[in-house]
Amino acid sequence: MFRNYKIAGGLAIVSAVIAIPSMILMFIDMFTESAALGLASAVTQLISGTVFVLLMLYLRSYLEQHLGLGQQKILFGFIIATGALVPIAGIAMGFLDPFSSIVTMLAAMIPSILWGILMLVVAFRIINAKVVDVSYAKAYAYLVGATGLLNATILLSDLALLLGLASDIIMALMFFAATQNKLPGEAVPQLENAGSLA
Structure with a gap:
């Protein structure tokens, strides 16, 4: 069912495009009481979460x-469960007084920490895949691993956003390469060799 990598590549681009406005709205909403802004933040977070699950x-x-x-x-x-909780936690944080409940704020960060750890596992598995050589897949693994590590620290999660944008772009290239029935990073003339490695 989830083998149309053209759609996957498009979703990765969408994820990169909406990431920054989504985060900006979430942080602004944390310190304002605008109902319209809160609704906009909730909508973008839900869209971002849906795209994440599909990706x-x-x-x-x-x-x-x-x-x-x-x-x-x-x-x-586990990745989808924790990843789906991240935007929900973000929406919930928008309704909290950022200075009233440190415990509640920390609890809302738990899904992000768990997600970061799980993405490190994904990165490790891709890097150790026998069919991966110099490719978009390996580049994606390093980027998403670094993103997961920064996300897990919370304090460096802002940097994780920038790496997340880069990993989304590389993910799109990785998926688009897969639509050509070849291993990512290999040239088209090497299709026969790619087929023998699959």
Whole structure:
């Protein structure tokens, strides 16, 4: 079902495009009482979360089918669950007084920390995949691993946003390369070799 990598590449681009305005709205909403701004922030967070879930389903399919890593249902089940909680936590934080409940604020950060750790696991699996050479997949693995690490620290999560944008772009290139029935990073004339490696 999730093997149309052209759609996946398009979703990765959408994710990169909406990431910055989504985060800006979320942070502004934390310190204002505008109902309209709160609604806009909630909508963008929900859209971002939906795109994330779809991208993870496509990424799971890519790892299983294109990189031959076997079943990844459990790992990506946890990734989707924690990733879906991140925008929900962001929306909830918008309704909190940022100085009233430190415990509540920290609790809202837990999904982001868990997501960062899980994405480090994904990066490790891609890097250690036997079919991966110099490719978009390996570049994506390093970027998403660094993004996960920064996200898990919370204090450096702002830097994670920039790396997240870069990883979304590389993910798009990785998916678009997969539509050409070749391993990412290989040239088109090497299709025969790619087929033998699959």
